[in-house]
Amino acid sequence: MGKILMKGNDALAEAAIRAGCRAYFGYPITPQNEIPAYMAAHLPEHGGVFLQAESEVAAINMVYGAAGAGARVMTSSSSPGISLKQEGISYIAGAELPCVIVNIMRAGPGLGGIHPSQGDYFQAVKGGGHGDYRMIVLAPASVQEMADMARQAFVLAEKWNNPVMILGDGILGQMMEPVEFTDQPLPAVEKPWATSGAKGRRPNLVNSLDIVPESLEQRNLALMRKYERIRQEEMDWEEVAADDADIFVVAYGTAARAAKSAVDIARREGIRAGLIRPISLYPFPDHPLAKAAERQIPLLVVEMSSGQMVEDVRLAAQGRTTVYLHHRMGGMVPTPQEIAEELAKGCGKKVQS
């Protein structure tokens, strides 16, 4: 099939349905409202369940119940709503249930604003809720990737029995771009642990409680081993103009789109700039950054936050190269021009505009 012009939120919802998502639970919040509206309009015709919950807290616990019952299930929200879901996400991670959670980030803190932001990076990649756990976190940078990652998120969730978050922002959710969908259905995955009624077998239990420290520590260690395997297998990133780069800009999502244009501007000015775009934020792709740091190539991190991913970039660089930050906040988006100027500074040059 050909390409269709679609909003990012709609494309994500359509791709989720095509991937076999058959249950959605959510609560209204801007700028992700197209996702529940699309699910309400289209899930029932595929035999799926759409339910508007009384709160984000209830929605994520409905996801817990449905995932535990074996359904391919998702929820979506935006930053303040994602904060409310953290308790449930922790339980889902603890019970090792597969599900997809979409965060179309808006600016904070508090009620903040409704414009795009990347201020929830820490919350997404460092745990977010209580206790030791990780989500797999994917960062789309186009409407096509909003669709592709909706599908990929279900694959990863069911491969690892783990919650997967798609970390987008208000621009990715609201903008329209041509998008192509695959018609290849995602195969059903055996879930022998699901609570679907214990006919002909011993009862199943979906649970995160274990009050014996010796045994809970073993569970924690097993989770850590799983996260380590996820690190080995699921790191994903894109490199642009990397081969001869004297300087890299490091950015994800919407910031990476501006950064890509900035690389073009810088190259026209004779600055050999490249882009490293993390696609998986957890596991964080430290390999290409460590490689650049070894060669002492400066790393300019561009974020729509106070500077959160920059900490992971510094960890990857281990002090072997200069890591510096350019950032905008509050719903403001960095322009290619201002990023190009920062790239020039990093090389001791100036950009003619």
Added chain:
Amino acid sequence: MTTVFKRPRALSDTPFHYCPGCTHGIIHRLTAEAIDETGVLDRTVGVASVGCSVFSYKYFDCDMQQAAHGRAPAVATGIKRVLPDTIVFTYQGDGDLASIGTAEIVHAAARAENITVIFVNNAIYGMTSGQMAPTTLLGQKTATSPTGRCVEANGYPIQISEMLATLAGSAYIARVSTHNAKHVLQARRAVIKAFDVQQKKQGFSLVEVLSTCPVNWGMAPREALRWMEDHMIPAYPLGEFCAPKEGQTHA
């Protein structure tokens, strides 16, 4: 030889962890008997809550999910919506259901969610060692109302059954007690009816079961039963607050 009394099939062969004199064990048994009676054990999914009944997943011999504090009705909704042919019940205490989980229980009832809720009201937080609950009686002393619950500081006890019965989605709401054999048998009939209502897809069903907490009430078991009869029943009158009409369905 004839067996006249045995463990219900829906209860596992696991000793309860409950304190001596606590009526949770009776209420577990009534729930299990209702599952046996309605013949739905192999398609039942139970949802355990947080509080004294947090380990109820060890005792019910069916598929179980353990829910976060107060969220059992939301978890049950998730299960029931994706597997409508299962029989889904939650087992929740009064701290869980009437305090932190009020939004979830009210909206499950309002949606006519076709699930069954066993609501155990002992007027106190048991597991966390005797704090005031929303159901604590006026004047009742607890760890966090050491001079007795007073209206000025803590307002009034919540009557969950009366409140939920005002909602159109509630098909069957009853309050029962466990202070003597006669009332245990009445409670048994109410719990069976609640499961029956779900089986007939008539909507939301809840049985509020008054229960003792001798340890945190600071009473001997027999004294606790008497206190329940003398003080709790006047504050929480027994009876059916709503019941489905013949042939009524929501689903």
